[in-house]
Amino acid sequence: MPTAIELTGITKRFPGVIANDNVNLVVEAGEIHAICGENGAGKSTLMKILYGMQSPDEGVMRVNGREVSFSSPTDAIAEGIGMVHQHFMLAGQLSVLENVILGSEPVKSGGRIDFDEARRHLAEVSEAYGLTVDPGDLVDTLEVGERQRVEIIKVLFRGARILILDEPTAVLVPQEVEELFRNLRELKEGGATIIFIDHKLQEVLEISDRITVIRRGKTVATVNAADVSAGDLAELMVGSELPTPDTTESTVTDQLALEVLDLVVLDNDDRTVVDNVSLTVHKGEIVGIAGIEGNGQTELVDAIIGTGPVMSGTVRLLGNDITLAPVRKRREAGIGYVPQDRHHEGLLLDAPLWENAALGHQTRAPYSHGPWMDRAGARRRTEEIREEFDVRTPSVDVSARALSGGNQQKLIIGREMTADPAVLIAAHPTRGIDVGAQADVWNTIRKARSEGLATLLISADLDELIGLSDTIVVMFHGKLVATLDPAEITPRSLGSYMTGAALQEDVR
């Protein structure tokens, strides 16, 4: 069998940065090949080049032994390459079938879409790779793991035999990760070649055959997964040993910082999505919320920060009722917020970093001076954030879009933490952040906690939830269904609370 992918001497320059510097990558047909490296190392750029989304400045690409040159993803798809992006690109109001065929609809003579043929081909693909979906389901009603499966099927439907997945596990709970890995193994059995990016080194070791490590735009090594440990990988990635996060004693006080009382939120169809939720976070305390996406966490957070409606109930910040206060007032009163979707809520992608650093804090020093924006102050603060939070960028004047995913996230964390909040609402704070930087973020939050910060932490990373929280509550179908001691719980057992399995056992 010819080599599936052979990239030789790939170089890609952006203004002020060499994203890929003479990178080599060889992926054998039928293997699962992981790409690892720090935030900003150049992983996504390399994958976008391979998928025809960006063109390299230098280098040669071979697919199945033949030299190729892509000017768009259409060219890559024609060569059997498909990519599943980290930000899902499905249309929520369409069915699974409609989403899968979108853009490559089989047509009957006369030009109408041949739905029977589409359904038949979809069934064939699901059957061949053991990926089950219900073609009639609305995408909006699916769990995250199911949506991802639809994205994978969509790629296979177009005939892809080489699959690229950029951080596919970041949004999944452990049970879903296991399911994804089962699917990837089946795909491999079926002859597919898989390239994927992942920051969780244990997962990388578990699923991949070989691993290529990229550091600062250059290929460092390609190793057999069986021959290395997580520590070895980290050393290859960052060139030094993994930092170990400090564990610190509890600093929980008896002073209330955030109180949510009997909160009820309805959705557009008048269904109860937050069902009589009460919780408190004290100064110096981290309360973790565990739950599978779509169980009311988003609506709860929206009600606390003021971007969503409240049907009834009360939210208090440092003793003051803020249930009806506008977002700006809440921010000024000390709420820090790390949103779950950095692209839609956290950043202005086309604005420079220094404007992004001011976002949500623009009415206060150092970003403003009286009624005026203080540009010099904003730039100075952004330089501080860049330094302290290791945001890798050629300058604070580039647009947020030009940062790698992990560096965008570090900018947001830096912005919120330097504003010295009284209460931090952190949704997936380290999503997409590399292992070294993740330890830094944890230490920052722990240090702020010891100085009195109250944190409400929402995370799909159960190790993070267990490692950081003083208390964990589980949210299921809009209700808080369990309060757990992180010292006494494992990621697996927490996972079964989140899927409701543990609750049914309790009832019996």
Ligand SMILES: Nc1ncnc2c1ncn2[C@@H]1O[C@H](COP(=O)(O)OP(=O)(O)OP(=O)(O)O)[C@@H](O)[C@H]1O
């Ligand atoms: N469109 C762009 N314009 C300018 N610079 C860019 C652009 N895309 C990426 N870069 C830069 O190229 C470098 C590599 O980015 P890339 O997104 O490939 O990193 P990554 O390894 O995927 O990181 P992460 O783990 O954070 O996702 C970074 O310095 C980034 O700022």
Ligand SMILES: [Mg+2]
């Ligand atoms: Mg990336």
